[in-house]
Amino acid sequence: MEIAMRTRLQELLGIKYPIVQAPLAGSDNPELVAAACNAGVLGSFGAQYLTPDEIRKALARIRSLTDKPFAVNLFSQPRKQPPGDHQIAEESKRLSKYYAEFGISTPLADAVKTGIDPDAQFQAILEARVAVFSFTLGIPNPDQIKELKKASIILIGTATNVKEARALAAAQVDAITAQGSEAGGHRGTFAGEFEDSMIGLMALVPQVVDAVDIPVIAAGGIMDGRGIAAALALGAEGVQMGTAFLTVEECAVHQNYKLAVQNHDADDTTITDVFSGAPARGIKNKFIAENTGRHPLPFPFQNALTRPIRNAANKTGQIEYTNLWSGQAGRLARRVSTKELIGSLMSETKDVLNKLATDSA
Amino acid sequence: MEIAMRTRLQELLGIKYPIVQAPLAGSDNPELVAAACNAGVLGSFGAQYLTPDEIRKALARIRSLTDKPFAVNLFSQPRKQPPGDHQIAEESKRLSKYYAEFGISTPLADAVKTGIDPDAQFQAILEARVAVFSFTLGIPNPDQIKELKKASIILIGTATNVKEARALAAAQVDAITAQGSEAGGHRGTFAGEFEDSMIGLMALVPQVVDAVDIPVIAAGGIMDGRGIAAALALGAEGVQMGTAFLTVEECAVHQNYKLAVQNHDADDTTITDVFSGAPARGIKNKFIAENTGRHPLPFPFQNALTRPIRNAANKTGQIEYTNLWSGQAGRLARRVSTKELIGSLMSETKDVLNKLATDSA
Numbered sequence: 001m002e003i004a005m006r007t008r009l010q011e012l013l014g015i016k017y018p019i020v021q022a023p024l025a026g027s028d029n030p031e032l033v034a035a036a037c038n039a040g041v042l043g044s045f046g047a048q049y050l051t052p053d054e055i056r057k058a059l060a061r062i063r064s065l066t067d068k069p070f071a072v073n074l075f076s077q078p079r080k081q082p083p084g085d086h087q088i089a090e091e092s093k094r095l096s097k098y099y100a101e102f103g104i105s106t107p108l109a110d111a112v113k114t115g116i117d118p119d120a121q122f123q124a125i126l127e128a129r130v131a132v133f134s135f136t137l138g139i140p141n142p143d144q145i146k147e148l149k150k151a152s153i154i155l156i157g158t159a160t161n162v163k164e165a166r167a168l169a170a171a172q173v174d175a176i177t178a179q180g181s182e183a184g185g186h187r188g189t190f191a192g193e194f195e196d197s198m199i200g201l202m203a204l205v206p207q208v209v210d211a212v213d214i215p216v217i218a219a220g221g222i223m224d225g226r227g228i229a230a231a232l233a234l235g236a237e238g239v240q241m242g243t244a245f246l247t248v249e250e251c252a253v254h255q256n257y258k259l260a261v262q263n264h265d266a267d268d269t270t271i272t273d274v275f276s277g278a279p280a281r282g283i284k285n286k287f288i289a290e291n292t293g294r295h296p297l298p299f300p301f302q303n304a305l306t307r308p309i310r311n312a313a314n315k316t317g318q319i320e321y322t323n324l325w326s327g328q329a330g331r332l333a334r335r336v337s338t339k340e341l342i343g344s345l346m347s348e349t350k351d352v353l354n355k356l357a358t359d360s361a
Numbered sequence: 362m363e364i365a366m367r368t369r370l371q372e373l374l375g376i377k378y379p380i381v382q383a384p385l386a387g388s389d390n391p392e393l394v395a396a397a398c399n400a401g402v403l404g405s406f407g408a409q410y411l412t413p414d415e416i417r418k419a420l421a422r423i424r425s426l427t428d429k430p431f432a433v434n435l436f437s438q439p440r441k442q443p444p445g446d447h448q449i450a451e452e453s454k455r456l457s458k459y460y461a462e463f464g465i466s467t468p469l470a471d472a473v474k475t476g477i478d479p480d481a482q483f484q485a486i487l488e489a490r491v492a493v494f495s496f497t498l499g500i501p502n503p504d505q506i507k508e509l510k511k512a513s514i515i516l517i518g519t520a521t522n523v524k525e526a527r528a529l530a531a532a533q534v535d536a537i538t539a540q541g542s543e544a545g546g547h548r549g550t551f552a553g554e555f556e557d558s559m560i561g562l563m564a565l566v567p568q569v570v571d572a573v574d575i576p577v578i579a580a581g582g583i584m585d586g587r588g589i590a591a592a593l594a595l596g597a598e599g600v601q602m603g604t605a606f607l608t609v610e611e612c613a614v615h616q617n618y619k620l621a622v623q624n625h626d627a628d629d630t631t632i633t634d635v636f637s638g639a640p641a642r643g644i645k646n647k648f649i650a651e652n653t654g655r656h657p658l659p660f661p662f663q664n665a666l667t668r669p670i671r672n673a674a675n676k677t678g679q680i681e682y683t684n685l686w687s688g689q690a691g692r693l694a695r696r697v698s699t700k701e702l703i704g705s706l707m708s709e710t711k712d713v714l715n716k717l718a719t720d721s722a
Contacts, residue, residue: 163626163628196645197628198542202582202583202591203543204627221561224567227595229717230563230592230594231563233587265523266564353594356590360710
């Protein structure tokens with residue numbers, strides 16, 4: 001039961017099935033990425049919140065578990081001007097009740113301002129000669145693109161509208177992930193108005209496919225064979241699935257998060273910037289309710305301020321206080337191994353396609 | 362080149378192809394509806410803004426042009442408390458520059474408050490014994506449902522989230538239109554939070570299909586055979602297309618509106634309540650830019666206040682001053698006859714499905 005190696009994307013990435021396990025910065029782990037690769041799809045590791053040393057360690061771990069190619073993902077945003085000490089102090093004060101609740105200390109303003117050097121992260125990934133570098137929220141600068149190309153690293157960029165897709169194609173990426181408004185986690189928008197770039201996959205994929213000549217990967221709300229078949233029908237050459245991998249055995253997020261993903265209704269997620277300062281889709285909870293309407297610091301500074309709260313909450317499964325990124329179809333997630341998931345997805349896809357072809361004969 | 366009559370929806374509606382021409386209140390016309398019916402799909406007439414007499418006249422005209430079944434559509438909202446004279450006067454004053462620009466008189470406050478009696482509209486449709494009554498933004502009351510059933514009228518309700526789909530099924534409708542966030546025109550949301558019910562079709566359709574036992578029609582951003590094949594893959598038994606019918610020969614909207622639909626990018630539409638007081642998706646223009654951020658009167662009172670402006674603008678093609686409802690894939694619209702459109706759609710759908718089945722063999 002498999003889709004034959006027919007799409008350019010499968011050839012480009014050397015994968016058996018036209019599926020990418022989405023990077024889940026903060027929720028993925030080397031075991032998940034390797035399990036995805038070993039099951040015949042492209043595993044992705046979200047390196048956004050890690051130091052260069054942590055990145056090197058994680059990549060070594062993935063390589064000890066699989067000899068297949070995998071992707072590493074970063075946010076490609078230009079570095080922002082840090083907020084002033086006063087602003088950081090005010091926001092820390094606002095969050096103090098959470099620090100108190102979890103018995104953790106307030107992050108130091110200097111650490112919040114400095115954060116992790118994106119250039120050093122990029123360098124660690126480049127030097128590791130990963131097979132695929134995927135990115136979102138922007139485009140690496142021309143020098144970086146040149147270096148990646150020289151290292152024969154395949155590039156996958158993220159577009160939320162057609163303008164971004166054209167810009168990525170012009171920057172010589174090898175494939176484009178079309179991120180629909182259905183998707184969980186951070187929105188990749190970097191050109192055009194944010195709200196109006198909340199474009200559903202049904203509308204986004206065909207227009208991106210028509211606009212560029214490179215393979216398009218559909219991402220957002222795809223959870224089963226119905227979604228994969230639909231994405232292929234729209235002209236995508238593969239799908240990227242994130243939420244579907246949150247609940248597999250190899251994903252180490254807390255049991256309570258997994259249950260929340262499986263139990264939420266389609267309208268129980270919302271777009272929020274309260275956790276990181278950048279808009280992302282997650283399941284509504286107490287932290288969102290208590291903090292919506294205030295103005296967080298910009299990403300990544302707000303992220304640095306809330307991270308200790310979220311880490312503590314994650315550890316103990318207090319999911320009302322952490323980011324529960326999830327797409328709009330979390331309810332369709334299943335508790336199986338990565339290998340079982342991929343097997344079911346491909347057999348479902350084939351069944352859907354065969355049934356439709358018979359019906360339309 | 363046709364999809365065989367296989368879905369329950371096609372049997373229910375007695376249509377050759379699994380397509381519904383969406384009601385386009387204000388932009389459709391009897392000739393378009395009849396052309397859709399005669400081409401083998403379900404035509405729909407949007408009666409929302411018409412008096413009972415106008416409705417009767419339009420239905421008679423449709424019946425003179427086709428002997429096929431068709432749908433008539435209303436907003437099923439409970440009647441709202443009208444705003445006070447002072448509020449109406451203030452809003453009229455704010456809009457006075459547009460009245461002046463088009464040389465039209467300010468609507469009378471009494472007419473704005475009274476509007477068209479929704480019960481009388483409903484009665485006109487019931488008495489006309491139309492084949493199908495479709496509705497959005499709510500559910501007719503139990504007495505109305507009983508009367509419609511007694512008259513053997515098929516009921517199609519609109520859901521933007523799973524809760525609404527369950528409520529519609531419980532109210533004994535015969536089919537459900539799942540309206541994705543991609544869709545142009547008014548949002549149908551009537552239960553749950555508006556913003557969080559902006560659910561993309563890729564996520565919405567499978568969850569609605571899983572939640573109810575009746576046929577589901579996918580609506581939003583579907584413009585060609587790729588979209589139809591994708592909707593069927595997701596488990597829909599048919600599609601509803603609105604924007605695709607705006608540009609056909611039989612649709613009488615101004616040439617400039619048709620060009621705007623074909624030329625807008627996916628992120629050139631926005632959700633706005635400036636025209637009617639209720640949120641709807643349309644192409645961004647001057648009127649939206651000038652009025653966003655203010656608080657319009659609730660629907661239908663704001664609609665009554667802006668209607669003369671829009672009517673005047675429509676007539677002369679001054680599209681910066683009227684509602685250009687359009688979904689997120691207007692660019693894929695084509696200038697052909699209704700019959701040609703349907704023929705192409707079905708042949709494309711078949712091609713997509715055959716190719717995918719071959720690829721996955």
